[in-house]
Amino acid sequence: MARLRRPADQGHRDGVSIMKTPIIQFGTSRFLQAHADLFISDAMRAGQDLGPVAVVQTSGSAARAGRLAAFDGRPLPILVRGMENGETVERTEYTTCLVRGLSAADSWDEVERVFVEADHALSNTGDSGFQMPEDETIDDGVPVSFPAKLTKLLAARWRAGGKPLTLFPTELVTNNGVVLAGLCDGIARRSGLPDAFIAWMATDCVWANSLVDRIVSGALEPAGAVAEPYALWAIEKQERLVIPLTHPAVRPVDDLMVTARLKLLLLNLPHSCLAERWLADARPGDETVREMIADPAVRAWLDAIIDTEILPVFAAGGITEAPAYRATVLERFQNPFLDHRLSDIAMNHAAKKATRIGALTAFAAEAAPGHEMPTLTAIRDSGLKGLS
Incomplete structure (x- = not known):
């Protein structure tokens, strides 16, 4: 596999060649390597x-030093395995765009320099990435x-006369761009910044809301990942937002709520429905989603819930892509390489089913008043709490 050609050097610092990297990414996750970085x-x-x-x-974790060192332009293998268009696929793709790895803890000045000259910022800092100490300042x-790191870097960019930045957070937070902008605004105000x-920061920079979806089920060393074929990066359109690439998995959408x-x-x-049936029937403890929906009775039961209780609400709401998405989901459930155990899905089952069925109930009240959902109502009210 040929290496990606690097851009021309921008100069030297302490004997080290310096290149411009138009995109700066916060987070070293396998997910990003198999998702946005691959795109x-x-x-x-x-x-x-x-x-x-x-x-x-x-994060400053020393355990990821080997991964960070692998971000030097070498091709990082992404093993794609699963069901695609009704067929089992297994292929290797390559992420080749990652040409530098920097630690915020060890190389802050260089991180700041790279950030000031970048055109776009991308982040996925994990489930706790937006958490911070109470009343944190810089x-x-x-x-x-x-x-707080991002706020300090944005302030350095502003002081250096840098142009406004477009930011693409991909953390699994609703309206992640709006939320991150609000956090940075609060930090800046508490810190007494101009x-x-x-x-x-609020009106010139662009904070994109996005939603990402791809199951990344394994790690390759020192970097790379195992992922399913399905991938989505939905980015909500807004004024002045320019998405810097086109790709089949990158989808500009008018309303991220639909996605x-x-x-x-x-x-x-449907995952919660399967967990309910798994608990109610006392099915095998190590059963996977793939194995469970291979049971004809379970598959017919789940199909009936989706077709008669869920899809009609989408139809009434004018969301025409729901049937195609349903087919994709059921194909993903049959992935022969993914052992997604019901025991994992059943964790915190009571809270998850209440949230999910409650969301459908609210959508139905808006789009299809009077629509009945007898099986889902019974699941909601069953009293089964799942695992903890």
Whole structure:
């Protein structure tokens, strides 16, 4: 596999060649390597001019030093395995856009330099990435949380006269762009940063809301991942937002709520239905989703719930892509390489089913008043609490 051609050097610092990386990424996750980073690599191979990526480790974990060192432009294998268009597939694709790895804890000055000259920022800092100490502010040191680190970097960019930045957070937080912008605004105000900077950050920079979806089921060393064929990066359109690449998995959408509802009600809710049946029938403790829906009785039961209780609400709401998404979900459930155990899905079952069935009930009240959901109502009221 040929290496991606690197851009021309931008100079030297302490004897080290310096290149411009138009995209700076916060987070070293396997998910990003098999998701956004792979899409960027595909786009660059297709001749799209968006530039390579510098990756910043925000956590300071020494355990990821080997992974960080692998971000040097080498092809990182992404083993794609699962069901696609009704057929079993197994192929290796390559992420080639990651050309630098930096630690925020060890190389803050260089992170700041790269950030000031970047065109776009991308992040996926994990489930706790937006969490921060109460009333956190920034000072001369390296901040603790990712939102505080980002605020300090944005302030450095503003002071250097840098142009406004477009930011693409992909953390699994509803309206992640709006939420992250709000966190950074609060940090800036508590830290006494200039009003002109706060206004620039809020009105000149662009904070994209997005939703990501792909099951990344395994790790390759020192970097790379095992992933299912299905992949989605839905980005909500807004004024002044320019998405820097085109790719089959990157989908600009008018309303991210539509995509969120599809995922919640046609992927997550059927998972909860299967968990309910698994608990109620006392099925084998190590049973997987693939094995369970291979049971004709279970498959017919789940199909009936989806076709008579869930899909009619989408139809009434004018969401025409729901049947196609349903077919994709059931194909994903049959992935022969993925052992998704019901014991994992049944964790915190009571809370999850209440949230998911409650969301469908609210959608039905809006789009299909009077629509009946007898099986889902029985699941909601069953009293089965699942595992904890």
